[in-house]
Amino acid sequence: MSTLAAPADRRTTRRITFYVALAVFAQEATWDFYDSQVPPLLREHIASTAVVGLLMGMDNLLGIFVQPWIANRSDNTRTRWGRRIPYLAVGMPVAAVLFTLIPLATALPALIAVIFVYALAGNTFKPIAQALLPDFIPPDRRGRANAFVKIASGLTVLVSALISAFLVDDHPALSFAVPSALMLVCTAVLVWRVRDSESRGYRAALTEDRGAAEPETRLRDVLRDVVRDHDRSRLLVVCTVLLFACAWFSSRALFTPYGMETLGLTRGEAGSLTFPSGIAFLLAAYPAALLAERIGRIRTITIGMSVFGVSLALGALAPTPATTVAAFCVGAVGAAGFVINAAVVLWNLAPSSRVTGVYTTLYTVSWAVGGFAGPGLVGAMIDVTGWRYLLLDVALLCALAVAVVLRVAVLTRRHATSLQETPKGHRS
Template identity: 25%
Template sequence: MKMPKFPSLGISGYVKITILSLAFAALSQSLHGLILPLRVLDFVSEADKNTVLGAITFTGLVVAMLAQPVAGALSDSTASRWGRRKPYVLGGAIAVMVLLPGIGLANGIAYLFVVYCLMQLASNTAQGPYQGYLPELVAPNYRGRASSLKSLMEITGGALGIFLIGRLMSGHSLANEGGLWVALAALSTIIGIILLYLGRSLKDPPITGPLPHFKNPLLSYRFSLRESPGFGWFLASRLLFFMGAATIQQFALFYLRDVIGVENPAGATAAFLLVAVVSMGLAVFPAGYLSDRYGRGRLSMAAGLAGALGVLVMLVWPSVAAVYFAAAVTGYAIGTFGVTNWAMATDLVVRGQEARYLAIANMATAGGAALARLIGPVIDRFNAASPNLGYEVMLGTSVLYFVAGGLLVLMVKRPASR
């Protein structure tokens, strides 16, 4: 098969196809790590907080997991005057901005649940098609570095969101919601500025061949092991690794409050996440260069084992120092894995169906994040049997997730033709 020609992208070109990741990372990190846990505490009892938080975020992430491949498949098959990707990218992100105030207006768990699920639907309608730009425009031997920039955008957005929202919501309560509204306005502003930039500057590449037909939404979730033999192993590895990462992120605030006993859990969680994202930032460019030069598999395996080591230290030595050590080590592991594993995903996509295949790859990300939330009732049950035993179970499970995810990636073989 003849290899396609890729356009020469300058720095601005790479920024255009990755910068929306900054906005959505700022939203996701602050929403899952700070805003939702604090809003859940507004409405439920201490005994049920992990269960309720886990149930809400699990359902929302299932919505994300199911929505993104359909949006990607629609984008792959769309021929419009604005291109294949741009209508979905702009429409989905605008819908997120419209929905954001609903997080503050929620007067109970049911309202909060509905708004969160709709936001997941909207953001993944934008994200699925947007991801198609990278394999569509970047030559294979530069995709590791392009994935580094994507990860750097995610890390920068996550750090920005955590820093701002951590400070704004440090004193949040039902009687003091001013910080919440400023936080939601800040997130909407970040998304809006980036949308204005993309609306003016982002251009879809010309369509050079026949487009796949979109007939049955259920076919959006299908992938071909004949055309991409390693894709199944890749998905399993990604699912497990991000189950480990999401478990730590989602329940960090409650762990810091209940086990470590910090006085300001929102501020401590923000500091924990900031240490992690700085460490992730230090990892991304070395990971991109090394993955292009030496391959994706071994680097991803090392990241999985490093993530397990960081969580293991928290398990055997519950202390503030251990928490920050774990944040640094797991952050570096997540940064490395995120770059090398995403570069691997761009190698495995089937040509002409880039957005759909990368959306399926992110089904593993969202699926891992969703399944991680199911440990919420387990934490509450074991905590009821013995104080803080549930958090020990949580950390031990995360260690296993990281190890399994790192080892399974060795089963993936890169297609020679891509």
Template identity: 30%
Template structure:
């Protein structure tokens, strides 16, 4: 591996920046567009999970497939060059499909957009460990998450004036930013020499066969291996994403129906969480490298559990107006804890394997995190229906404690020795 340069990781982070611009715009405005077709909320909710459905089925395979790919450009870039232009084009077409009045056309474009983005997400993220030595991967993943946070903030703050001017503008601008960001990655970052084969033609069928075979091997690594560190790590990821997603999904409802404050105020509290997460993503990587990834993740989980316990206890004694100010502080501290967890988890997963399988293991990471995002909303919603909104944080605490427990059985994934 060539000499490590941090500027390359910031440049690579542009790819994640570009993707992170799209999703806030998609989640904010597509449900409104779908409502124009008089669809029930249940159907709209199902449509909005299409990205997660594509993710859990495609990301493990696409990551493994890229591991087996050899071209003059490398093994990750062909998927970026295929998926990014298609994803940008279909994303930009969404508001025009809505204006056409054709639900079938709208659904066709939404499905193709989600499919296109799933083509290159795992290869793009797996690019980071390809060019980063093991001992620098936590810091590098902190940079990647920081760049993703910048993209999301840009979408949140820039999307509104663009949407007010013309409903198509956020989609056009977002598509252009995503495409340009990923083209810069392709143009200015070289893949390691061993993955750039001098070949005239890519044997697609043979590569797909190898990818399928390797995916089976990766699943055996998870479930059939005598040493259960990988399985425990992936279960930890699943559990903490269930706990996190429950609060992310239902906190604005908690604010409105339990605290009697506006949902926009609840969204602002979540915004403080996201802002602190983005700012703390960089130091979280360095803390993980210094303290150890496992210890850092368990520290982050402890911080989040303590914060939620304080919220549960104080909500019984403090008036709602005072409690709101406490929540700003609690969610800010939790954002730092979430950075400690999230930034160091992917490096742990990819450092449980050799470089030839990094893409496949990246896909496994996304499979378990996306599966949690599918399971969490209905499971947490059912729990709230039975016990009330006041139990939201208890639900989250249970799953965060489960993840802390399963992390105790993880024995691998720390940085390799230099």
């Protein structure tokens, strides 16, 4: 029986991975294009760069509040279509329609209103599609599946660049319609082909419902459990995600001025230097999942962050364009070890199938908070140390993340040892 089940499980894994990657690709294609082309629209009305940046950060701010709430709602949803698909079936088309309206809003109040409502709608389904992975896919295969999803997400940068190159200048409204059309098509395919009511996670949640004291899991109870747990592993993983996000996003957001101030490059030359590291990340994504299956996810995360931090620190010793590109390429390979496996660690630490949506959001929100806080924090460090030491400043944040995850490794080994020493009849 097991020999027949294994190929079926592999087929399900491949099928669900493809459809989730398709959904994430559609979502991120609109977000990448949003980040690229909405700032110029705002600058037509607003002279202050700070105000433009504030408005562009609105989606991250909304996500901190909306994503945990909607993920908890999806965890508690029970329909014949499952608990995730109903939110994707409604949220993605609504966001796609709103996205097409952005270039048509010619007055500033209308433009701000449209991007606010789009950001609100987009955040209502942002973590939902990725939560399908732990619903369908067993823990030992989640790393590989997440690697393909991250590769699909990374490819959206190329799609956004192509749309910008061929359509934005001559057909601005059409350029926004293309990502919207991609989202609508991908939503139709996902809703047609996937019913998460058939997933092992959904079936396990139904079984747990029958024995649960409460009919629903409350968000505050899930978060309280993470914060108050004496083991602290889950809270420390969340802190690690936040710290590494600070390092990753600050290295990206501040790279162009670093290239101009320290390397003596033009704005265009500096901005183009990160392209090879983007390719390196995509190439390293799947091997990072395979490595984690061999040596463990926490160890892979620790090695990956260490490689990222050390490569940038070494790059700071000889600040030339060639050494900087090499440092960022090696660093991107290390970052893949973290990005591919961190969410999987949280999924596998979830105490119940009833809360996998919230645990997905623990990753996405902590990653977003780090992306919001990191550039400002490192910018403050640059005010003290100067642009010359940007890479060292980023490496310092990375070292803090490594220190936190090493504590997780200690707790994990201690927990494993305690289980081995506990008499068999007394194990939970």
